[in-house]
Amino acid sequence: MYNMDKLYEAVAERGHVCxxxxxxxxxxxxxxxxxxxxxxxxxxxxxxxxxxxxxxxCYKVQIACYEAMGLEGLRAYAETLRYIRRRGVLVIADIKxxxxxxxxxxxxxxxxxxxxxxxxxxxxxxMGMDSIEPWFxxxxxxxxxxxxxMKTSNRGMRDFEYLELRNAPGLPAGVPSRLxxxxxxxxxxxxxxxxxxHGYGAFGAVAGAEPxxxxxxxxxxxxxxxxANLFFLIPGYGAQGGAAEDAALLLRDGNGGVxxxxxxxxxxxxxxxxxxxxxxxGPDCEADNHFAAEAxxxxxxxxxxxxxxxxxxx
Amino acid sequence: MYNMDKLYEAVAERGHVCxxxxxxxxxxxxxxxxxxxxxxxxxxxxxxxxxxxxxxxCYKVQIACYEAMGLEGLRAYAETLRYIRRRGVLVIADIKxxxxxxxxxxxxxxxxxxxxxxxxxxxxxxMGMDSIEPWFxxxxxxxxxxxxxMKTSNRGMRDFEYLELRNAPGLPAGVPSRLxxxxxxxxxxxxxxxxxxHGYGAFGAVAGAEPxxxxxxxxxxxxxxxxANLFFLIPGYGAQGGAAEDAALLLRDGNGGVxxxxxxxxxxxxxxxxxxxxxxxGPDCEADNHFAAEAxxxxxxxxxxxxxxxxxxx
Numbered sequence: 091m092y093n094m095d096k097l098y099e100a101v102a103e104r105g106h107v108c109x110x111x112x113x114x115x116x117x118x119x120x121x122x123x124x125x126x127x128x129x130x131x132x133x134x135x136x137x138x139x140x141x142x143x144x145x146x147x148c149y150k151v152q153i154a155c156y157e158a159m160g161l162e163g164l165r166a167y168a169e170t171l172r173y174i175r176r177r178g179v180l181v182i183a184d185i186k187x188x189x190x191x192x193x194x195x196x197x198x199x200x201x202x203x204x205x206x207x208x209x210x211x212x213x214x215x216x217m218g219m220d221s222i223e224p225w226f227x228x229x230x231x232x233x234x235x236x237x238x239x240m241k242t243s244n245r246g247m248r249d250f251e252y253l254e255l256r257n258a259p260g261l262p263a264g265v266p267s268r269l270x271x272x273x274x275x276x277x278x279x280x281x282x283x284x285x286x287x288h289g290y291g292a293f294g295a296v297a298g299a300e301p302x303x304x305x306x307x308x309x310x311x312x313x314x315x316x317x318a319n320l321f322f323l324i325p326g327y328g329a330q331g332g333a334a335e336d337a338a339l340l341l342r343d344g345n346g347g348v349x350x351x352x353x354x355x356x357x358x359x360x361x362x363x364x365x366x367x368x369x370x371x372g373p374d375c376e377a378d379n380h381f382a383a384e385a386x387x388x389x390x391x392x393x394x395x396x397x398x399x400x401x402x403x404x
Numbered sequence: 405m406y407n408m409d410k411l412y413e414a415v416a417e418r419g420h421v422c423x424x425x426x427x428x429x430x431x432x433x434x435x436x437x438x439x440x441x442x443x444x445x446x447x448x449x450x451x452x453x454x455x456x457x458x459x460x461x462c463y464k465v466q467i468a469c470y471e472a473m474g475l476e477g478l479r480a481y482a483e484t485l486r487y488i489r490r491r492g493v494l495v496i497a498d499i500k501x502x503x504x505x506x507x508x509x510x511x512x513x514x515x516x517x518x519x520x521x522x523x524x525x526x527x528x529x530x531m532g533m534d535s536i537e538p539w540f541x542x543x544x545x546x547x548x549x550x551x552x553x554m555k556t557s558n559r560g561m562r563d564f565e566y567l568e569l570r571n572a573p574g575l576p577a578g579v580p581s582r583l584x585x586x587x588x589x590x591x592x593x594x595x596x597x598x599x600x601x602h603g604y605g606a607f608g609a610v611a612g613a614e615p616x617x618x619x620x621x622x623x624x625x626x627x628x629x630x631x632a633n634l635f636f637l638i639p640g641y642g643a644q645g646g647a648a649e650d651a652a653l654l655l656r657d658g659n660g661g662v663x664x665x666x667x668x669x670x671x672x673x674x675x676x677x678x679x680x681x682x683x684x685x686g687p688d689c690e691a692d693n694h695f696a697a698e699a700x701x702x703x704x705x706x707x708x709x710x711x712x713x714x715x716x717x718x
Contacts, residue, residue: 112507114510152507152510154501154503154507154508154510154511154514155507155510157510157511157514157515157520158510158511158513158514158518159514159518160482160514160518160519160520161475161478161479161482161519163514164475164478165475168474168475186501186502186503186528187468187500188500188502188528188530189468189500190556190557190558190560191558191560193426193466193468193469194468196428196466196468196469196471196472197468197471197472199472200468200471200472200473200474200477201471204472204473204474205474205475206471206474214500214502214528214530214531215530215563215564216502216528216529216530216553216564216565217528217553217556217558217560217561217564217565218556218558218559218560218561218562218563218564218565219560219563220558220559220560220563221558221560239530239531242504242531242532243504244504244505244531244532244534244535245532245534246504246531246532246533246534246535247531247532248532249529249532249533249534249586249590250529250530250531250532250583250586250587251530251531251532253569253570253583253586254569254570254571255567255568255569255570256567256568256569256570257568269564269567269583272563272564272567273564276563
C-alpha cells in the first residue's frame with residue numbers, strides 16, 4: 091500500500107484540507123515569541139497540529155521557512171515532521187528538489203529517511219525524468235510518494251510551464267500541448283507503472299487553484315480529466331486568491347486531491363481579532379497559542395466544508 | 405561590484421576550475437573515516453580546500469550530500485561554506501531552489517545570509533521568473549549572484565529542457581526555439597538589467613558540457629554566442645563524461661565560465677593508487693587526507709591546464 095493510497099483514505103475520512111505549516115515567526119502570536127524564533131515556531135506548530143489533527147487530511151511543511159532560521163530552524167523542521175508522523179498523520183515535505191540522478195539519490199536518503207523523514211516530497215521536473223526516478227524507487231520499498239510540479243498557481247507559471255510545444259512526444263493530438271502537459275503526460279505514465287488501489291499512482295502532481303474565469307475553468311476541468319490517475323496537491327487557496335470552487339475543479343468523485351492552505355490557517359487568529367475590533371499585533375495583543383490554534387481549527391473546518399460543498403455542487 | 409565580476413577576475417587569475425565539494429563519505433580515504441561521517445567529510449573538505457585554493461576559481465558545495473547526513477551533515481555544510489569564505493574565495497551553494505516569490509524570499513534569507521551564507525546559489529526556473537526575481541534583489545544590496553538551470557548535462561535534459569516551442573515570446577526568429585532558449589532569453593534580459601563590469605550580468609546560467617558530436621558542438625557554440633552576457637556554470641566534466649574540448653566551447657575569450665568537477669577531483673586519490681597498483685579501498689589502503697588532497701590538487705591542475713589549452717586551440 092502506497093502513502094498515496096493512505097492519503098486517498100484520509101481524504102475520504104476527513105476531507106481535503108492540507109494544513110501548510112509555512113510557519114514564519116510573524117505568524118506566531120506576539121506574546122508567544124520568545125528568545126528563540128525556531129523554538130517559538132515549533133511550539134506553535136505543535137499547538138496547530140493538535141488543534142487540526144482530526145480536520146486535516148495531511149500536513150505540508152515548507153522547508154524554506156525553517157532554512158531561513160539556519161541550523162536551529164532545521165532542527166525545528168525535523169521536530170515538526172517527527173511530531174506529525176508520531177501522531178499517525180501523513181506529512182508532505184515541500185522541498186521542490188530536482189537534480190541529476192546521483193544527487194537525487196542523496197536527496198532521497200535525506201528526505202525519505204533519517205532526521206528529515208517525510209511521507210511525501212515535492213519535486214521539480216525541469217531537469218527531466220532521471221531526476222524523478224531515483225525517488226520513485228522508494229514507492230516500492232517504503233510506500234513513499236511525491237508531488238511533481240506540473241501547473242502551479244503563481245503569476246510566473248505563464249513564463250515557462252504555459253509555453254506551447256511543437257511535436258512533444260506522447261501528447262494527445264488536437265489539444266494545445268503546453269510544457270505542463272509534457273510533464274503531466276510523463277507523470278501519468280509513471281503513475282501507471284505503480285498503480286495504487288484507489289485509481290491513483292504512487293506519485294502525483296502539483297496543480298494550482300488560482301482564481302479562474304471561463305476559459306481557465308475549462309482548462310482546469312481538462313487537466314483533471316486528462317490526468318485522471320494523478321492525485322493532485324492543490325496550492326493557491328486562501329491567501330493566494332483561490333476559492334473553494336476553483337479547487338473543486340481539480341477534484342474527482344469527491345477525492346483525488348488535497349488543497350493546501352497556509353497563511354489563511356496559520357494567521358486565522360489575526361482575522362478573528364480584527365473582525366472583533368481587538369488588537370491583533372504588538373505587546374497588547376492578547377492572543378496566545380491556544381487561541382491561535384483554535385482559530386486555525388475553525389478556519390480549517392470552514393475550508394473543509396466549503397470545498398466539500400463546492401465539489402457537490404459541481 | 406557583483407560577485408560575478410569577482411568570479412570573472414578569479415578565472416582570469418587562476419583558470420576555470422570550480423572544485424565541486426559533493427563530498428560523500430565514500431570519497432574520504434578509508435582510514436580517515438571516524439565515528440562521525442559528517443565530521444570526516446568536513447575534515448576532508450578543509451584539506452581539499454587548502455590543497456586547491458590557488459588553483460580553484462571557486463568552489464561549489466552540493467547541499468544534497470550534506471542533507472543526506474541529516475542535521476549533523478548540514479552543520480558540516482555550514483562549516484564548509486564558512487571555511488571557504490574566510491579564505492577569501494567564492495563559493496556556490498548548489499541548492500537548485502525554485503518556488504513562489506514569498507518562499508523564494510525565505511530561501512534567499514537562508515542562503516544569502518545566516519548559517520548558510522554563500523556567494524552564489526543555483527536556481528531552477530520551472531515556476532517562472534517570479535521565483536527568480538526575489539533572489540535578484542541581493543545582487544544590488546550584497547553583490548550576490550546565481551546560476552539558473554538552462555541546459556543541463558544529464559540524459560533527462562531531453563525530456564523537457566530540449567522540447568521545441570511554438571511562438572515563445574522574445575525568441576529570435578529562424579532558430580529552433582527550445583525550452584532552454586526561453587529560459588536563456590529571460591536570463592539574458594535579466595543580465596542586461598544588472599550589467600557587471602566585465603560584460604556579464606550579475607546572474608548567469610547553467611550550461612552543461614556533456615560529450616559532443618558534430619551537431620551538438622555547433623549547438624554549444626550557438627548557445628555561447630546567443631547568450632553572450634551570461635556567465636556559465638558548466639557541469640558534466642570528468643566523471644560525467646565531458647572533456648576539456650566540450651567545456652571550452654562554452655567559454656568566451658578565455659573567460660565567461662567556470663567548469664565544475666567533483667568526483668574526478670575528490671576521488672583522484674583512488675585513480676592514482678589504482679594506476680600505481682596499490683590498494684585503494686578497505687583497511688589496507690594507505691591513503692590519508694594529505695595524500696588525497698595532494699592528488700586532488702594534481703587533478704585540478706591537470707584539468708585547469710587542459711581547459712586552457714582547449715580554449716586556446718578553439
